[in-house]
């Protein structure tokens with residue numbers, strides 16, 4: 167029987183599957199943050215249950231943590247963070263807390279510290295858990311009830327999802343990045359287009375991506391509605407993982423790599439669906455609307471609802487109203503107020519480098535607020551060792567402490583009502599970055615370009631032929 | 634043991650929108666608590682202020698059924714979304730389709746996700762528009778939504794989800810009934 171990468175990981179984790187019932191699926195790694203876990207721990211306490219395998223759960227503080235070194239201003243957030251610390255202490259769970267030199271966004275530190283490994287099942291009470299699929303893991307977001315299930319049993323009840331192969335062939339052109347690639351895919355599939363499916367990304371354009379770019383792609387799988395996104399591990403994966411704190415070492419490393427080499431879809435195995443996208447045609451992308459499926463090339467005009475499919479018309483008109491945009495107008499040149507470079511999509515070292523490459527020696531446009539928020543303390547230190555913090559600060563941007571920050575606007579970092587932001591995060595939903603705020607999602611390079619010009623900009627025009 | 638889902642007879646309110654994300658259902662600034670309760674007052678916090686917001690119209694008072702578009706509950710995995718809907722008073726959501734994680738989260742909180750084809754939704758919506766006080770009957774056991782004129786539409790639901798809702802089954806208890814097999818798996 168020919169099997170896909172997904173099938174292989176699924177099969178290896180089914181503890182039992184009764185007729186007509188979902189499978190009991192074993193979970194290798196459970197990641198936890200402050201927002202979606204307190205009720206799960208409380209539920210466990212009500213039942214008088216212990217955490218079944220505390221060594222397989224790792225916690226961090228990211229969503230409501232301040233990024234400007236100030237104490238937590240908000241009592242509720244402080245209480246939530248304290249609750250996480252208490253729960254971790256009580257159950258013997260490793261926590262990367264506010265003072266930890268390795269703290270960061272859950273989907274940044276999991277891979278960075280080597281917890282995330284090929285072939286694993288990984289869950290977190292967070293939809294962007296799909297990020298970890300970049301290593302050839304089956305990784306998906308769960309609700310708080312399911313967090314409780316995993317804490318209590320290290321297992322979940324799961325119905326087998328379908329598989330969708332998204333094959334990217336060709337070479338991404340200059341100025342386009344993994345973010346543009348995935349925004350182009352979501353624009354094609356729509357925000358519900360992959361519902362019920364696990365995506366496997368394949369093709370030469372995926373193989374050519376470095377590890378951090380692969381994480382960017384898998385991260386946004388959920389924005390097409392997918393249960394998870396995954397990429398078969400290869401030499402790029404192994405090279406990135408080797409030597410990381412919690413990755414296997416010595417003989418165990420060699421044995422693991424041997425095992426991991428088998429984690430690929432068999433020739434001739436079939437997916438429930440396949441789509442093919444020509445990566446060489448993907449330009450820098452940007453979203454104009456209020457969901458991540460509303461993406462266009464940065465040089466394109468805002469679509470006209472009158473010319474859209476009848477089913478899409480009302481939603482499009484509503485989105486344009488919220489965004490304060492007119493049908494048919496170009497986005498290029500539109501003045502913006504804020505630039506946010508960060509989030510679990512684009513706050514790794516390579517993202518910091520990409521943004522810095524555009525901003526080096528330049529100044530932030532007058533009146534524009536630019537926040538650069540590294541994904542973890544490790545990313546922050548590494549960026550500082552390369553002097554990237556100086557590039558950003560000299561340009562007039564704010565160089566912050568790690569956290570989710572303006573991606574979700576829970577920690578006080580937010581845009582004001584009516585303001586426009588170019589953001590490297592993953593969601594442009596109404597009010598996501600602050601009540602009444604308007605978000606254009608884009609790559610780190612496109613965001614950096616907007617920081618300098620104060621406008622939506624085609625970064626290729628700033629690249630001057632040389633990169 | 635959760636409250637089993639018995640047949641629900643209630644008025645319904647239409648929320649005309651596709652791709653309603655969980656950031657709209659319950660904005661992130663209300664996620665700083667440590668409890669599941671009290672979120673109903675923040676349900677659709679940023680849409681409430683809009684004139685004519687359907688959930689706050691007098692005819693919607695007491696409605697336990699929400700009727701809406703495609704891909705309801707997309708985006709964030711926050712279970713606060715079904716908690717807020719339940720706290721507000723909803724027991725069922727009828728939609729063209731649901732986002733995966735929302736559907737799971739809803740089921741686990743006694744909120745029945747009813748996915749119906751476009752034509753059936755339109756029929757229900759037309760009936761409600763003609764008579765906003767009309768009561769729908771959602772019969773989980775039979776897998777039917779009925780209108781007062783005794784016409785009905787069938788809906789499909791995963792048999793195990795149906796069993797969980799109808800019996801109030803505790804899923805963690807169910808998983809732990811396989812403790813021996815879980816331990817054996819760990820010994821492999």
Ligand code: SF4
Nearest residue numbers: 294509510570573574
């Ligand atoms: S950075 Fe944004 S999307 Fe990622 S985990 Fe934090 S809040 Fe969620």
